[in-house]
């Protein structure tokens with residue numbers, strides 16, 4: 365294999381180095397192309413552009429492979445826990461018994477948030493979407509921990525910021541929900557594990573204690589693992605690009621939460637359930653063909669939510685695990701959700717339809733996750749918050765990797781297509 369490619373342009377030949385990753389993926393390194401040739405590359409949506417090299421996640425969209433730090437997602441979902449996977453993603457290796465125990469107890473110790481957060485919450489109208497509230501609360505952490513703003517922060521400062529963020533995220537997420545429904549906030553209980561603690565803060569009230577059901581806790585923990593990291597997606601790229609200006613971890617992650625919120629990204633899990641509900645109200649499984657036709661109609665903005673993916677062009681391995689888990693959880697909890705039947709019918713119809721086959725559109729992670737969240741009692745507006753809680757270790761690891769590698773500030777170029785130079789016209793002459 366040649367270690368460079370040649371670009372022939374305007375009578376000149378430019379040698380472009382080829383870089384290769386550990387899984388033999390190859391890329392052209394064009395970082396010096398403009399300096400040598402005056403040319404830049406253009407690639408809207410970065411469909412064919414690598415923004416970085418990264419040692420965190422390997423993803424092969426054609427083969428449906430997803431590995432965190434080399435470990436297959438299927439094994440981690442079956443055998444690990446969210447906190448162990450978080451350690452793996454952030455620090456690059458599975459923790460020893462002692463490391464895991466320290467990690468868990470440090471995170472448990474920092475779950476409480478400053479009482480002033482209540483005053484911030486009071487400023488939001490109840491009914492506020494919890495994603496907007498969560499991103500604001502995460503940014504607010506900079507006010508409580510101003511040392512996190514120091515661009516020359518020590519490794520110890522970064523470590524404590526990471527612990528605080530992971531520890532406080534379930535508290536902030538649950539409080540965003542309590543604000544929405546107008547209930548009093550519930551303090552963390554450090555006798556509980558990470559996921560149970562979150563569920564209790566969500567669902568217990570001064571009038572009634574929430575009973576932890578291990579089926580619910582295990583299912584949620586698995587969902588968090590499946591969402592924990594996914595290389596350079598929209599929200600992660602946002603975290604890296606915000607952090608590249610040396611902004612703090614908290615403000616970078618808050619930006620990631622906002623990027624995740626959109627319906628083409630993490631907000632799809634809420635959009636899927638809303639779509640399935642609309643189909644149910646419009647006739648149930650019998651209306652599936654109508655919605656399929658709408659999704660194929662180029663004059664109709666409707667898209668089949670939870671279908672399609674920028675990189676998975678065969679299947680999304682997370683969707684397979686979640687579909688199986690959905691059946692299992694619904695059966696164990698004795699829930700009979702009619703939208704599950706609609707989802708299965710829709711999936712089957714789409715997978716046999718040439719429009720979806722030709723475009724390699726398959727169910728993604730969000731197609732079945734909402735059905736499980738619903739069975740676990742999580743309200744629809746909180747689905748994307750659940751995704752944000754899951755994705756947190758990925759955002760942290762990517763932010764750290766970018767800063768440790770001392771990557772330059774993210775600043776794409778453009779090809780200008782506006783007016784060429786013209787003289788200012790006095791207002792009386794326009």
Ligand code: ACO
Pocket residue numbers: 409627628629630632659660666667668669670671672673674675723725728729730
């Ligand atoms: N329904 C109908 N048609 C679709 C869908 C869909 N869900 N997704 C893609 N297409 C069509 C497009 O119209 C386009 O058709 P064309 O070639 O005839 O113009 C073709 O498939 C390619 O689609 P693009 O939008 O160019 O693909 P891109 O990689 O830019 O988008 C995306 C990927 C945003 C995920 C898209 O498939 C989509 O909008 N899906 C629905 C929203 C969704 O589920 N998002 C969650 C993704 S997973 C995650 O972020 C966690």
